[in-house]
Amino acid sequence: MKKAPADTREKILATADQLIYQNGIYATSMDLLVKTSGVSRKSIYRYFITKDDMAEAVLKVRDIRWMYWFRTECDKGGTPQDRILNMFTVLKGWFESEGFRGCAFINTAGEVGDPDDPVRQIAKLHKKKLLDYIFELTEQLSTEQPFLLAKQLLVLVEGAITMARVMGDYSAAGSAREVAQLLLKQASR
Amino acid sequence: MKKAPADTREKILATADQLIYQNGIYATSMDLLVKTSGVSRKSIYRYFITKDDMAEAVLKVRDIRWMYWFRTECDKGGTPQDRILNMFTVLKGWFESEGFRGCAFINTAGEVGDPDDPVRQIAKLHKKKLLDYIFELTEQLSTEQPFLLAKQLLVLVEGAITMARVMGDYSAAGSAREVAQLLLKQASR
DNA sequence: TCCATGGTAGAACGATCGTTCTCCTCGATC
DNA sequence: GATCGAGGAGAACGATCGTTCTACCATGGA
CATH class of the missing domain: 1.10.357.10 (Tetracycline Repressor, domain 2)
Known part of the structure; x- marks a missing residue:
């Protein structure tokens, strides 16, 4: 079963939400987000233009x-x-x-x-x-x-x-x- | 007249206080502090072991x-x-x-x-x-x-x-x- | 069968970070 | 006059940042 496109986006948002809430925006690096969410860098930047853009969405x-x-x-x-x-x-x-x-x-x-x-x-x-x-x-x-x-x-x-x-x-x-x-x-x- | 040793330290603290209050600790880079205060990197690290140490003092x-x-x-x-x-x-x-x-x-x-x-x-x-x-x-x-x-x-x-x-x-x-x-x-x- | 799509893995870029270093200047003290 | 310490200017280090890139894999529809 292929994942729905929205699933990846939501996984990014959910993980980023936790990381940002716990540690703040600055302390949440994209590297940490990649490792914690299991989503690749490429996918993250497919759904969000920049880190700031993602933080806004979160x-x-x-x-x-x-x-x-x-x-x-x-x-x-x-x-x-x-x-x-x-x-x-x-x-x-x-x-x-x-x-x-x-x-x-x-x-x-x-x-x-x-x-x-x-x-x-x-x-x-x-x-x-x-x-x-x-x-x-x-x-x-x-x-x-x-x-x-x-x-x-x-x-x-x-x-x-x-x-x-x-x-x-x-x-x-x-x-x-x-x-x-x-x-x-x-x-x- | 030679500056008292404490003068440099206080200038660092005063400048860092303003920068940190306006922009936060993370956004206040040592580079910016050097340029804004006019105090050299070497002097800053003479009075403070690390940036965190300086932020605490501030x-x-x-x-x-x-x-x-x-x-x-x-x-x-x-x-x-x-x-x-x-x-x-x-x-x-x-x-x-x-x-x-x-x-x-x-x-x-x-x-x-x-x-x-x-x-x-x-x-x-x-x-x-x-x-x-x-x-x-x-x-x-x-x-x-x-x-x-x-x-x-x-x-x-x-x-x-x-x-x-x-x-x-x-x-x-x-x-x-x-x-x-x-x-x-x-x-x- | 082919191919577009959405995904992972990971190298790599330039910029910036905190920190250390070298080299130079100045002024007070012996 | 020689010496020493404080300070300035700036290069340089390794680490990490956000971002981009290449290479490869899996799936679903034409």
Whole structure:
């Protein structure tokens, strides 16, 4: 059975995603990617023009996959309030999962200095999507300024992720959750 | 007048600090450092065993300098409450300052995958110092659990910095400040 | 049967990396 | 005045980077 053309591309993306998430873009050499994925150099360059092009594709896929996963997990909560608080429980589970290395997009922003770099745009867009999702939730609350609340909640989410990554303090998810609880109480008055 | 031996070392550190902060450790080549600083390769390697060794020194100096600056700026507030809220005003000023590129230590955590790497330890310690400072402030409040409050405030600080860096949203400092205000109101009851 | 296609293996290119080296200059100290 | 150490300019080393190339293999449709 001949492999479908898309299979090779996906194997490249899946392997590169793991390598980039674990070690970063710079530390992921094409040589390492070839050896780890079992895909030849020629095939890699058939599907991607350059390494940067491939890194972009990897991050775009991760953006979609992560957002879908996060949304699905959080939406298991019943009320909008539950879903909002659920975000921080989901984060805690993520922190404690094997191979957790923080947010790939925050890491990318740390790696790539130029704010106009394509991968930085992807990172920016990713956080924008996250803000949009939180805004969807706060809109369902009977609060006066749901967008301001969404931004405040995003600060909590980003803070927890950053503390987990830099300090290794996974309890930051709990701290953020406590604050979120207070915010919700305040918003419902 | 012959230059004091320490002058060359400090020139290396000052130049490397700027380059690393702007572009990251990987993107800062020794070649670029030589050209930018005007210090010869030989002199650099006289004061630092390796590039990694130099990067460590750079981050250690920045840790001390940033903490001193942040502390001094925040302490201009009068009451402990003022100082705590002042943190976010100071952050906003930092975000809007020329050449702002986020927190060098969060960036380092994004660049260096290995959590046991020496530079990652420096980053971790830096955030620990920041937590200690915030704890000093919350201890002066008549609240029951000053350490928990300090951790919550640190989540807000890290969240604001991360949003400023990744999204370019400097208003995150204001969002974090609003939440901090609510936390203080809650703590003083 | 032939041939286009997608794949692997691996050599090879030029560029750049961190690091070391040689050769030269200058200024302070004995 | 001789000596020594700090520093500068730049060549050079081996390693590794991203990228391209050649050679060969396997498959499926005309």
